Amino acid sequence: MEKQLSYREAIEKARNALCRFPLKNVRGVPLMEPIAQNFEAIWAFCPDPSDLLIATYPKAVTLHILFRTGTTWTQEIVDLLLHNGDAEACKRAPTAVRIPFLEIHSPPPIPSGLDLLGTMSPPRVIKTHLPIQLVPEGFWENKCKVIYVARNAKDNMVSYYHFDRMNKTQPEPGPWEGYIHKFMKGELGWGSWYDHVKGYWEEKEKRNILYLFFEDMKENPEREIKRIMKYLDLTLSDDVISHIVELTSFKVMKENPMANYTFIPKPIFDHSISPFMRKGEVGDWVNHFSASQSQLFDEDYEKQMKKANIPFRTNI
Numbered sequence: 001m002e003k004q005l006s007y008r009e010a011i012e013k014a015r016n017a018l019c020r021f022p023l024k025n026v027r028g029v030p031l032m033e034p035i036a037q038n039f040e041a042i043w044a045f046c047p048d049p050s051d052l053l054i055a056t057y058p059k060a061v062t063l064h065i066l067f068r069t070g071t072t073w074t075q076e077i078v079d080l081l082l083h084n085g086d087a088e089a090c091k092r093a094p095t096a097v098r099i100p101f102l103e104i105h106s107p108p109p110i111p112s113g114l115d116l117l118g119t120m121s122p123p124r125v126i127k128t129h130l131p132i133q134l135v136p137e138g139f140w141e142n143k144c145k146v147i148y149v150a151r152n153a154k155d156n157m158v159s160y161y162h163f164d165r166m167n168k169t170q171p172e173p174g175p176w177e178g179y180i181h182k183f184m185k186g187e188l189g190w191g192s193w194y195d196h197v198k199g200y201w202e203e204k205e206k207r208n209i210l211y212l213f214f215e216d217m218k219e220n221p222e223r224e225i226k227r228i229m230k231y232l233d234l235t236l237s238d239d240v241i242s243h244i245v246e247l248t249s250f251k252v253m254k255e256n257p258m259a260n261y262t263f264i265p266k267p268i269f270d271h272s273i274s275p276f277m278r279k280g281e282v283g284d285w286v287n288h289f290s291a292s293q294s295q296l297f298d299e300d301y302e303k304q305m306k307k308a309n310i311p312f313r314t315n316i
């Protein structure tokens with residue numbers, strides 16, 4: 001990035017080159033074209049053993065494309081834990097700059113995730129939506145800590161659908177009815193939700209991955225934040241933890257310009273179509289699925305998740 005440009009200015013400058021990028025297959029996984037074109041460099045990235053990876057299927061929470069799972073939420077929690085609950089320190093820059101998105105590539109002068117990481121010293125916190133088989137091997141060789149956040153398929157899909165409506169760098173979502181089929185077939189960016197959640201689940205013990213659920217975080221944020229704290233070998237007082245619970249509530253984060261993605265200009269993220277911080281609830285899927293769509297989805301889910309035994313909850 002040209003030194004004098006802020007992240008927002010860089011995006012403004014590249015505005016004309018930004019568009020709804022098509023998806024291209026990388027080892028069987030559909031990824032946005034600029035990511036696919038740069039995948040060799042992403043694959044070659046070698047983290048420091050002290051780096052921490054936050055992995056999610058999109059809309060678990062980030063910049064161009066997360067998988068509506070709670071990524072952004074977890075990023076904010078981790079940043080606050082690492083800064084002992086100091087809210088001002090965590091407003092030093094937007095989420096996407098504080099916690100670079102490993103694979104993201106956009107037209108210059110927008111810095112790629114790799115560009116941003118190159119300007120930071122370890123220990124760094126890094127975001128990815130890559131399925132486990134596409135995560136650079138250095139993360140495993142260096143035994144980096146990895147936090148994975150999963151969200152039930154129906155809410156995840158609803159969130160992703162609205163995100164695809166408002167994010168003008170993602171393919172058009174098309175009608176809801178068709179979107180369900182694309183999701184079930186793994187045709188959305190970052191591929192199959194089913195393979196994504198199973199891939200990390202199957203490896204979580206062997207690779208020391210902390211596997212979290214969005215629904216657990218909603219049910220008892222204090223408990224889940226403490227789990228993250230312990231995983232990171234941190235010790236914070238109960239008062240600080242309560243403060244972090246408050247600062248990372250949906251209501252507070254929605255109003256935080258450094259965490260709510262309003263720093264991305266409107267022609268790219270159009271919050272008037274659907275805000276990035278949309279509802280942040282468990283069970284909003286009931287407002288989207290018809291009875292027959294829900295039945296069709298459930299039947300397919302049974303087949304795709306057979307033997308997986310992952311304790312997802314579609315309501316709490």
Ligand SMILES: Nc1ncnc2c1ncn2[C@@H]1O[C@H](COP(=O)(O)OS(=O)(=O)O)[C@@H](OP(=O)(O)O)[C@H]1O
Binds near residue numbers: 155
């Ligand atoms: N603090 C907090 N509490 C509850 N929910 C929250 C919070 N922060 C973000 N969110 C919700 O997470 C969804 C966005 O997911 P991601 O951050 O993974 O998106 S992205 O894939 O990184 O773009 C998106 O979900 P939906 O509201 O259901 O669309 C956000 O609202």
